[in-house]
Amino acid sequence: MAESKATLSIDGIVVADLPILSGSAGNDVIDIRTLGNYGYFTYDPGFLATASCESAITYIDGGKGILQHRGYPIDSLAKQANYLEVCYILLNGDAPTMTQYDEFVDIITNHTMVHEKLAHFFQGFLPDAHPMAMLCGVVGAMSSFYHSDLDIEDPVQRMRSAHRLIAKMPTISAMAYKYSIGQPFVYPRNELSYAENFLHMMFSVPAEEYVVSPTVARAMDRIFTLHADHEQNASTSTVRLAGSSGANPYACIAAGVASLWGPAHGGANEACLKMLEQIGTLDRVDEFVARAKDKSDSFRLMGFGHRVYKNFDPRATVMRETCHEVLKELGIKDPLLDVAMALEKVALEDPYFIEKKLYPNVDFYSGIILKAIGIPTNMFTVVFAMSRTVGWISHWDEMLGQAGQKIGRPRQNYIGEIDREFIPLNKR
Ligand code: CMC
Numbered sequence: 001m002a003e004s005k006a007t008l009s010i011d012g013i014v015v016a017d018l019p020i021l022s023g024s025a026g027n028d029v030i031d032i033r034t035l036g037n038y039g040y041f042t043y044d045p046g047f048l049a050t051a052s053c054e055s056a057i058t059y060i061d062g063g064k065g066i067l068q069h070r071g072y073p074i075d076s077l078a079k080q081a082n083y084l085e086v087c088y089i090l091l092n093g094d095a096p097t098m099t100q101y102d103e104f105v106d107i108i109t110n111h112t113m114v115h116e117k118l119a120h121f122f123q124g125f126l127p128d129a130h131p132m133a134m135l136c137g138v139v140g141a142m143s144s145f146y147h148s149d150l151d152i153e154d155p156v157q158r159m160r161s162a163h164r165l166i167a168k169m170p171t172i173s174a175m176a177y178k179y180s181i182g183q184p185f186v187y188p189r190n191e192l193s194y195a196e197n198f199l200h201m202m203f204s205v206p207a208e209e210y211v212v213s214p215t216v217a218r219a220m221d222r223i224f225t226l227h228a229d230h231e232q233n234a235s236t237s238t239v240r241l242a243g244s245s246g247a248n249p250y251a252c253i254a255a256g257v258a259s260l261w262g263p264a265h266g267g268a269n270e271a272c273l274k275m276l277e278q279i280g281t282l283d284r285v286d287e288f289v290a291r292a293k294d295k296s297d298s299f300r301l302m303g304f305g306h307r308v309y310k311n312f313d314p315r316a317t318v319m320r321e322t323c324h325e326v327l328k329e330l331g332i333k334d335p336l337l338d339v340a341m342a343l344e345k346v347a348l349e350d351p352y353f354i355e356k357k358l359y360p361n362v363d364f365y366s367g368i369i370l371k372a373i374g375i376p377t378n379m380f381t382v383v384f385a386m387s388r389t390v391g392w393i394s395h396w397d398e399m400l401g402q403a404g405q406k407i408g409r410p411r412q413n414y415i416g417e418i419d420r421e422f423i424p425l426n427k428r
Helices: 074-080 083-092 098-109 116-124 131-144 155-180 194-203 214-226 234-244 249-260 268-279 282-293 314-329 335-349 351-355 362-372 377-401
Strands: 005-010 013-021 058-061 066-069
Touching: 066 074, 066 083, 066 314, 074 083, 074 214, 074 314, 083 098, 083 155, 083 194, 083 214, 083 377, 098 155, 116 131, 116 155, 131 155, 131 249, 131 377, 155 194, 155 249, 155 377, 194 214, 214 314, 214 362, 214 377, 234 249, 234 377, 249 377, 268 282, 268 335, 268 362, 268 377, 282 335, 314 362, 335 351, 335 362, 362 377
Parallel strands: none
Antiparallel strands: 005 013, 058 066
């Protein structure tokens, strides 16, 4: 079949014939790499219509509410697989056999401890430091500990760093929490599952036995699964961009953590809960909905809207179910949940939100679940970062394994002064 081309004409004059590339699903893309030769660049701040890479990891159709990892639909994964199975799938491309799965769990379990000196890093933080600040710093510091993983040209070393990161993120995250509340760090326990182990490191204390609730562990695992990857979002693109310069994996993941922290991205779960607390009671819901619609007010309904999903967020559908299950099983009656449900109802019925296709996203429900299972609000984004680490490192590994990779280097539309005469300081 002849290759399709897009013809670019300016003022009626044909400037360039650009190849059109087709992936296995989703929109075709116009290959504009040669456009600079014709004296033009494209302008797309916020990457509204720009594909920055080829990837075989995650597919999203925002219009239809489809999310698939390596071709497996997210609701099947959330309901039939556990988080470590999903990690294996993201990293390796296919669902593992039982033997492969057991081996993988064994590898991750055996990498959960961190070097004692890494634990000393926490002493440099003030106890009221935000745990995301600690996570950024300590994850970056991992580069100074695991020298045997730093040859990014070697696929074996890349995979080893991926395993280390997936294994150690819960340990470091729980340490950030323990440090902030003045409790001793709790070491990982190898007989526990990934989710159980995180809860154990978060909530157990040396003075007494801690028994992990199966309901809570299941909910935690589902939260991890639903946050594992989301193709080229801001933090993943940040990791790719950092990695494109040849930076080491730990530095790249630290960059991802930083990018995730903002309230428009991973910080939305924390911001959503703070918003629910700010609204406080049912009678104030309308006031806040009105503020969200008022263009002179910068207030937005946190946990609503998504750049890609314009019908519903498939992660939110599963998370909503989990949210109700967890609250019922734990017998929790929280007035904030009533506020959340009222907000959800108003937003789903209000023409402003319908027209702009603003639906509750994954972070709307995950914040409520995390609160119900006792995770402190300032740890919400840390939980997201832990879960997303596998996505970040899978994309980083995919990029480095592809031939002909170039450093990421966008162009700009320069709008500043030019050719000014410089007058020395003593003459100005
Ligand atoms: N509340 C009120 N209005 C909103 C909201 C909101 N949450 N989100 C978007 N809008 C309006 C916005 O004012 C704009 O209106 P207009 O066209 O009249 O100027 C229109 O909807 C489009 O918004 P946008 O900011 O241009 O859309 P975007 O695709 O650039 O941003 C978003 C997507 C997620 C950053 C945005 O919807 C938002 O800020 N939501 C709240 C934060 C949030 O929940 N983020 C978590 C996303 S899911 C987790 C993740 O994957 O990171």
